[in-house]
Amino acid sequence: MINGAHTILYSTNPDADRDFFRNILELPNVDVGGGWLIFALPPAEIAVHPGDQNDVHQLYLLCDDVEALIGKLSARGITCGPVQTQRWGLVTDVTLPGGGTIGIYQPLHARPTAATPTKKPVKGAAKKKAAVKKKPIAKKAPPKKKAGKAPVKKGRR
Numbered sequence: 186m187i188n189g190a191h192t193i194l195y196s197t198n199p200d201a202d203r204d205f206f207r208n209i210l211e212l213p214n215v216d217v218g219g220g221w222l223i224f225a226l227p228p229a230e231i232a233v234h235p236g237d238q239n240d241v242h243q244l245y246l247l248c249d250d251v252e253a254l255i256g257k258l259s260a261r262g263i264t265c266g267p268v269q270t271q272r273w274g275l276v277t278d279v280t281l282p283g284g285g286t287i288g289i290y291q292p293l294h295a296r297p298t299a300a301t302p303t304k305k306p307v308k309g310a311a312k313k314k315a316a317v318k319k320k321p322i323a324k325k326a327p328p329k330k331k332a333g334k335a336p337v338k339k340g341r342r
Contacts, residue, residue: 187300190226190229190231192226192244194244194281194285194287195285196281196283196284196285197283197284197285198282198283198284199283200220201281201282201283202281202282202283202285203220203222204282205263205281205282206222206224207222207224209258209261209263210246212224212225212226213225226246227247228299230296230297243288244287244288245276245287245288245289245290246287246288246289246290247289247290247291247292248289248290248291249291250291251268251275251276251277251289251290251291252268252275254289255268255277258279263279263280264279264280265277265278265279265280265289266278266279271290271293272293273290273292273293273294274290274291274292274293274294275290275291275293276288276289276290276291277289277290
């Protein structure tokens with residue numbers, strides 16, 4: 186039923202933040218027109234926490250070694266907050282060029298297996314599948330001649 190997730194970050198400087206995701210984090214992306222980039226993400230998970238209000242959401246990117254990632258980001262001029270040890274992981278905040286922040290953490294909790302995408306496309310999908318090029322049909326080989334005597338040519342020898 187669900188085949189992916191689309192996360193939206195609002196920014197007062199979207200070009201700078203797109204540049205961060207493209208050039209600093211090196212996330213694969215496509216330009217869907219006019220410089221509007223859509224970034225691929227690794228497998229994702231979602232957690233639902235209790236809260237005092239609805240429509241408050243956070244984005245955390247996960248990594249294998251938060252200290253090593255902070256070192257790489259710092260070398261590229263990206264500010265990271267101090268690492269905090271939580272029962273669920275080692276976490277830092279990263280300030281985006283546009284001024285917003287996202288969390289990055291090294292999980293200490295079990296990770297769910299990635300969901301398997303649905304096999305059937307959803308009706309009315311925004312993009313049609315690219316046309317599949319058909320392989321040319323191979324020409325049939327001429328029939329083999331039957332074994333036997335070679336035909337005799339008439340005329341001079």
